[in-house]
Amino acid sequence: MTQRLTIDLTVNGRPRQLDVAVHHTLLEVLRDDIGLTGTKECCVVGECGACTVLVDGHSVNSCLMLAVEADGADVRTVEGLARDGELDPLQEAFLDNSAAQCGFCIPGQLMSATALLDQIDDPSDEQIQEALAGNLCRCAGYEQIFAAVRQAARERSA
Amino acid sequence: MSTMKVGLSPHRVGGYERVTGAQEYLADIPFTDVLYAKLVTIPCGRGRIISIDKSAALAVPGVRLVLSAADLPQPVARFGPQYRDRPVLAVGETKFHGEPVAAVAADSKDAAEEAARLVKVEYEVLPGVYTVAQALAPDAPLVREPELRPGDELAGSNVLTRRVFEWGDVDTAQADLVIDESYSFPMITHFAIEPHAFAAAPDDDGIAIWSTIQHPYLLQRMMAELLDLPLAKVRVYAPDPGGGFGGKQNMKLEPLVAMMALQTGRPVRLVLTLDESFQASRRVSAEFRVRSGFDRDGHIIFQDIRSDYMLGAYADIAERVVTKSQYTAAGPYKVPNVRITARSILSNTTPACAFRGFGTPQVNWAVESNIDAGARALGIDRAEIRLRNLATRGEEVVPDDTPADGLWPETVRAAMDAIGWDTPTPAGRGRGIAVGIKASATTGLSYSTVRLLADGSVLVFAGTSDMGQGARTIFAQIAATELGAPMDAVNVVSGDTSVVPYDQQTSASRSTVFMGNAIMRACRDIQAQVRAMAATAESVPESQIVVDRGVVSLPGGDVPIVDIVRAGLGKLGGEIIGNGMYRKEVQPEHPLGGSPAFYEFNCTAVELSVDEETGHITIHKHVIVGDTGKSLNPAQVAGQDEGAAIQGLGHTLMEHMILDESGRIRNLGAIDYRIPTSMDLPLHMESVAIENGDGPGPYGSKGVSEGGLLSVQSAVGSAVADATGVVIRQLPLTPEHVWRSIRDARASQDQ
Numbered sequence: 001m002t003q004r005l006t007i008d009l010t011v012n013g014r015p016r017q018l019d020v021a022v023h024h025t026l027l028e029v030l031r032d033d034i035g036l037t038g039t040k041e042c043c044v045v046g047e048c049g050a051c052t053v054l055v056d057g058h059s060v061n062s063c064l065m066l067a068v069e070a071d072g073a074d075v076r077t078v079e080g081l082a083r084d085g086e087l088d089p090l091q092e093a094f095l096d097n098s099a100a101q102c103g104f105c106i107p108g109q110l111m112s113a114t115a116l117l118d119q120i121d122d123p124s125d126e127q128i129q130e131a132l133a134g135n136l137c138r139c140a141g142y143e144q145i146f147a148a149v150r151q152a153a154r155e156r157s158a
Numbered sequence: 159m160s161t162m163k164v165g166l167s168p169h170r171v172g173g174y175e176r177v178t179g180a181q182e183y184l185a186d187i188p189f190t191d192v193l194y195a196k197l198v199t200i201p202c203g204r205g206r207i208i209s210i211d212k213s214a215a216l217a218v219p220g221v222r223l224v225l226s227a228a229d230l231p232q233p234v235a236r237f238g239p240q241y242r243d244r245p246v247l248a249v250g251e252t253k254f255h256g257e258p259v260a261a262v263a264a265d266s267k268d269a270a271e272e273a274a275r276l277v278k279v280e281y282e283v284l285p286g287v288y289t290v291a292q293a294l295a296p297d298a299p300l301v302r303e304p305e306l307r308p309g310d311e312l313a314g315s316n317v318l319t320r321r322v323f324e325w326g327d328v329d330t331a332q333a334d335l336v337i338d339e340s341y342s343f344p345m346i347t348h349f350a351i352e353p354h355a356f357a358a359a360p361d362d363d364g365i366a367i368w369s370t371i372q373h374p375y376l377l378q379r380m381m382a383e384l385l386d387l388p389l390a391k392v393r394v395y396a397p398d399p400g401g402g403f404g405g406k407q408n409m410k411l412e413p414l415v416a417m418m419a420l421q422t423g424r425p426v427r428l429v430l431t432l433d434e435s436f437q438a439s440r441r442v443s444a445e446f447r448v449r450s451g452f453d454r455d456g457h458i459i460f461q462d463i464r465s466d467y468m469l470g471a472y473a474d475i476a477e478r479v480v481t482k483s484q485y486t487a488a489g490p491y492k493v494p495n496v497r498i499t500a501r502s503i504l505s506n507t508t509p510a511c512a513f514r515g516f517g518t519p520q521v522n523w524a525v526e527s528n529i530d531a532g533a534r535a536l537g538i539d540r541a542e543i544r545l546r547n548l549a550t551r552g553e554e555v556v557p558d559d560t561p562a563d564g565l566w567p568e569t570v571r572a573a574m575d576a577i578g579w580d581t582p583t584p585a586g587r588g589r590g591i592a593v594g595i596k597a598s599a600t601t602g603l604s605y606s607t608v609r610l611l612a613d614g615s616v617l618v619f620a621g622t623s624d625m626g627q628g629a630r631t632i633f634a635q636i637a638a639t640e641l642g643a644p645m646d647a648v649n650v651v652s653g654d655t656s657v658v659p660y661d662q663q664t665s666a667s668r669s670t671v672f673m674g675n676a677i678m679r680a681c682r683d684i685q686a687q688v689r690a691m692a693a694t695a696e697s698v699p700e701s702q703i704v705v706d707r708g709v710v711s712l713p714g715g716d717v718p719i720v721d722i723v724r725a726g727l728g729k730l731g732g733e734i735i736g737n738g739m740y741r742k743e744v745q746p747e748h749p750l751g752g753s754p755a756f757y758e759f760n761c762t763a764v765e766l767s768v769d770e771e772t773g774h775i776t777i778h779k780h781v782i783v784g785d786t787g788k789s790l791n792p793a794q795v796a797g798q799d800e801g802a803a804i805q806g807l808g809h810t811l812m813e814h815m816i817l818d819e820s821g822r823i824r825n826l827g828a829i830d831y832r833i834p835t836s837m838d839l840p841l842h843m844e845s846v847a848i849e850n851g852d853g854p855g856p857y858g859s860k861g862v863s864e865g866g867l868l869s870v871q872s873a874v875g876s877a878v879a880d881a882t883g884v885v886i887r888q889l890p891l892t893p894e895h896v897w898r899s900i901r902d903a904r905a906s907q908d909q
Contacts, residue, residue: 002268011715021268024679026848027464031186032267035183036179037177037179038179038180039179040183040351040352040400041185041429041430041638041831042351042352042353042432042828043827043828044431044432045827045828045829047827047828047829048350048351048432049827071799074322077179078177078178078179079178079179079180081177081178082178087174087177087178087584088868091177091178094173094176094177095169095170095173095174095177096169096794098167098169098170098173098628098794098796099174099795100170100173100177101401101626101627101628101797101801102350102351102352102398102400102401102625102626103172103177103181103398103400103626104183104350104351104352104400105351105393106176106177110177110447111538112660114307114394128836129836129837129839130680130836130837132836133837134835135835135836136349136351136828136833136835137351138349138350138351138401138403138805138806138833139401139626139801140796140801140802140803140805140834141797141800142795142834142836142839143800143843144793144797144800145836145838146183146836151865156555
């Protein structure tokens with residue numbers, strides 16, 4: 001029988017108590033149990049970054065983390081970037097730079113970039129490239145994504 | 159009063175949804191009472207299915223169906239866009255690694271996965287063919303049963319078709335220099351970040367299908383034929399694919415999911431894993447032998463191109479890939495004598511299909527590299543030899559067919575300028591330059607309905623799939639321009655065959671031209687109605703009224719369309735509906751069924767260095783110049799050009815599917831199959847658009863989505879040879895391959 005445990009999570013600022021299967025990943029719980037489908041599933045081995053979320057401020061491949069490991073954590077997903085209907089400057093910058101093509105990798109890119117900008121106000125190009133190295137984009141809109149992150153960094157520090 | 163919205167780069171239509179996580183891809187759609195499906199496969203390429211024991215799987219709580227070929231109506235239905243060769247489930251034997259032998263549907267994902275593991279398949283590994291040489295061996299096992307090829311003289315072989323395109327006389331042509339070399343291009347997978355996904359549900363007396371498909375209307379037709387239903391009873395929902403690149407053009411597992419839905423009476427959804435997506439689609443691999451004849455001034459005297467393209471176990475659209483790409487295999491040049499002999503060869507591998515470039519990058523690698531070899535042997539600059547042979551606007555590349563439709567030498571010169579071709583190459587670096595053309599759509603049919611609403615806002619119905627190329631943004635820009643609406647008052651509706659009029663397909667970089675023109679005509683239809691409305695309202699003859707780009711010009715002055723419409727529609731409100739169609743008819747006598755509507759022409763130039771100790775290539779500068787006719791959205795053009803270029807770099811430098819001796823793919827998934835990351839990019843990238851307004855699309859536009867990928871490998875190979883003096887003719891140029899090639903070349907020099 002599937003073993004289940006009760007966990008407490010704060011997801012995008014909202015406290016939730018959830019009864020989860022112990023073998024389910026944070027990705028599965030976010031998408032299937034809570035219905036937050038903005039976080040995407042692709043490789044499920046932690047290589048593509050489509051499932052990136054912030055757990056206590058750190059970017060994490062949610063496909064590699066069991067939901068029970070996130071018990072007590074503060075989780076932020078792409079749905080939590082906009083506040084009161086206002087897009088985050090990073091999201092605006094992605095729109096301004098046509099950085100979202102098919103868009104499937106974009107939630108993960110946004111979360112990795114958020115983690116970067118939360119740590120470094122004015123990242124260098126190399127730091128941006130390294131911070132996003134775990135987020136594959138097959139449309140290969142990398143130049144546009146870098147430009148968006150640079151724009152957001154400028155606006156944050158302005 | 160300019161309403162011009164083309165030539166600008168507004169926010170992408172669907173962009174807000176993409177940056178907020180609100181975009182609903184197929185896996186995100188909420189379904190009520192849905193069943194989760196999981197495939198059952200065996201770990202070999204070709205295997206005989208001895209028995210399938212479902213009992214343990216059926217005992218898993220929540221399992222509703224375990225389906226194998228024996229449970230389907232017999233004989234098992236077959237389908238395919240070119241040949242009806244692919245069964246809904248494997249019949250008797252698997253033809254490639256990953257072909258489903260059964261499928262499970264259950265109330266939960268966990269139950270489906272557990273049950274799929276518990277389906278016991280007894281099988282025997284059979285000898286299969288996994289390379290061109292194996293497929294062509296005299297005693298090779300046949301991939302397709304001869305009884306499925308009645309009347310086909312090649313049925314006793316693995317050669318599906320042999321096509322010859324020929325003009326002039328290669329055998330008697332006199333050349334001062336002949337280059338005769340062989341090349342190869344490996345199997346590559348699409349690796350869209352969204353894995354393929356499918357769903358189906360009974361829909362009254364018909365069926366509803368959801369698919370990550372590029373061609374929803376072709377899917378609708380094929381499903382209607384397969385299920386013997388009227389078209390109107392097959393409703394295809396096609397949410398924006400999360401990347402397609404050709405891999406999602408044609409029907410694959412939709413019939414299986416549909417049959418599961420019909421058997422259970424419930425919605426069924428199958429979301430593939432990335433590993434399974436590798437087994438759903440790949441690029442056609444190829445081997446070439448090219449003999450190129452030159453005179454001493456570098457003019458190409460003949461091209462004798464022998465191409466062996468390796469298809470997978472089922473043809474999908476791959477035979478068309480071969481035929482179409484080979485038709486223009488001699489490239490954008492004026493070549494008086496050409497013979498192209500192309501074979502499509504079946505193998506026990508992932509069904510190959512369309513992939514951005516549609517067979518052209520493969521043959522471009524061989525032909526462009528041979529031209530480089532000619533230049534080196536003759537002591538002619540590699541850009542100069544191309545300029546001497548290039549066709550320019552009005553000159554033919556294939557006799558009696560669509561002539562060059564752009565100032566192609568101008569494109570090459572722009573690339574030379576951008577890379578600094580005429581400046582000295584920095585020490586330790588090499589440069590390369592290459593060109594490519596791709597024939598665009600040869601037939602086409604797109605319909606659009608545009609509705610101008612009472613407040614001046616606009617609904618555009620366009621059945622094109624927006625898989626990241628930004629089609630809906632372009633369509634909104636056209637409608638906004640023609641009807642004078644702000645961009646945020648235009649909505650583009652797509653993705654539902656019961657609501658949106660027919661669009662033949664989303665492929666061949668056609669949509670800006672074909673659907674763009676259909677929308678333009680629908681807008682013209684509305685403009686004509688507005689003109690009549692204005693004539694009545696103002697009591698002015700229609701002949702004295704001009705409606706153009708959102709503005710109604712009356713004898714008394716200019717008025718925005720919306721003012722006329724608001725007044726004209728009156729108290730009841732309502733709307734003005736326009737219809738447009740753009741059609742390119744079949745030409746039955748044409749080898750491709752029609753002449754190309756336009757060409758995508760692109761020149762790529764790179765500057766790179768090679769670390770001879772490791773074989774690692776660093777691209778210092780990568781220049782892409784495409785002839786767009788007119789860039790309707792410059793940011794999206796750059797996104798397409800640069801994205802295609804980086805995808806091409808993946809093909810060139812790192813990607814290949816590796817099989818073991820039983821045909822099993824050894825590098826399934828993201829750990830063992832690498833694609834370019836943010837750390838693998840050229841240090842500097844530049845894309846340039848040549849805009850002469852000479853395309854057949856709206857405002858003189860052409861399609862642009864494949865050009866940047868056509869000749870990447872050729873430019874890089876050329877630069878590697880320039881940097882190291884070592885010519886490599888097999889892709890990909892992985893560090894190991896480059897290191898070994900340099901070492902072997904140096905060793906043979908020392909002897």
